[in-house]
Amino acid sequence: MDLERYGILEKFSAYSVCVPAFLCILKFRALNKSLWALFFYLLLCMLADYLSWVYNGSNGNFVRNGFTLFEFIFVVFIYYEQLENTKLKLATLIVSLLFIVSCVFILTFQKKYNSTDTTLGSIESAIISILASSYLLIFLLDPKIVSWSKHYFYWINLGFLLYFSSGILLFLTFNFLKTCKPSTLYLIWGIHLLLNTIKNVLFATGIWMKKNTQ
């Protein structure tokens, strides 16, 4: 993939976040706590994209690491609100707190806030993928959810699961990717951008499905 195509894909991916965010504004009466969190997460994505563009280069790591931490907090909060089982909620809370504490420790005390960190992103993706898979299982077994395709979180969960499960591999190999030829880097990172766009489309579908009573 050449730089020009990658640039188009990058812009497309960055702007695609506006669709679910706009739908959140349009359907603000139907938003519950999870969807408000999703709305702020989308705003965070926009901010991160803007800051990455402003602080291009080594300062971009600072933005990326900060984004990883806040992204994790928002996404975990969304799932925490969706889960009904107390034990699962507690487990989510404990794992999340452990991750947040280690994240803050690594980024501040070890002064790695401006360095490339692949571990945190990978662990974050792994935790969210496990959460999304667990939700899929709950969704499968929950007899209250009858019309699955009309359930708003079905689509949002699919978005998270697609994006973060493939993200594990990409974040793990981030150091390798940096050493690759630009065409290889663009190709692999292009998949990530494409998945980000699909994720945003799925979010938009989920938000559109949300009814006031659901």
Place this chain on the structure above:
Amino acid sequence: MDEEKYTIIIIAGCLALIFLVMFLYVITSVYKSRNLKIENKLRLLEKQKQIDLLTAISKAEEKQKIEIAGQLHDEIIPIVALATSNLNSRITEFEKQGLDLSGIRVEIKSFSLLQENIREIIHKIVPLLFTSFGLLKAIELSIKQMNENPVNQGVAEFHNNTIFSGELPFSTNDQLTIFKICREVLNNLAKHSEYAYLKVSLEEVKDSFILLFLHDGKGVTNEEIDLLEEISTGMGLKLLKSRLILLNAELIYIKDDEVSSIRLIVPISK
């Protein structure tokens, strides 16, 4: 070479993960859909079972009522009439012998009243209009009676837009049930709608017998009727519903500012 190999592994890994997620989602969707189908089937069977039970109970009740009415008409009324006649003859004989039995004669009049009461009960179970004239004429005459009733301020009309005149494609019991539904609807309209003009027309559309009640009074919607049926302590609407189930028929209420309607649809081939 190494880079190429790694790149392929990464892309293949990503695609495998995407495929896995999609596969999981497809499996979930298929499983959910299958469960939903089974649940719907079970729910439908349960509902059908309830309807069958209700239909059987209603049919048995109606049959029993008609039997009671028949017995009252054929057995009790003749006994009472004969007893009254015999008593009257005996009293006349005693009076010829110079006894004053005028007090007893007054009491005997209550036997005539008893006969009248029994007849009224019979006609409530099997309406006289229906037994004498059949369904269509009975509906027409019921509407005429409504017009003659001074309590009703509005005017009602009946139009038969079908080829049916005497013979109808329903059993006598079903016709009686249709008449009872029709009478209940007419009573409800007279009581609650405050119509100035009511047009009752009989239509035949696609193997269905349709009675359309068009009026300019206060209308109701199906939702309002359902709510009324739930909160009401009276039996009228509940009986109406059980009769509809019995015929596999439906009543559709449409509310409008100018002309509201009630449509009774009875399938001809049940």
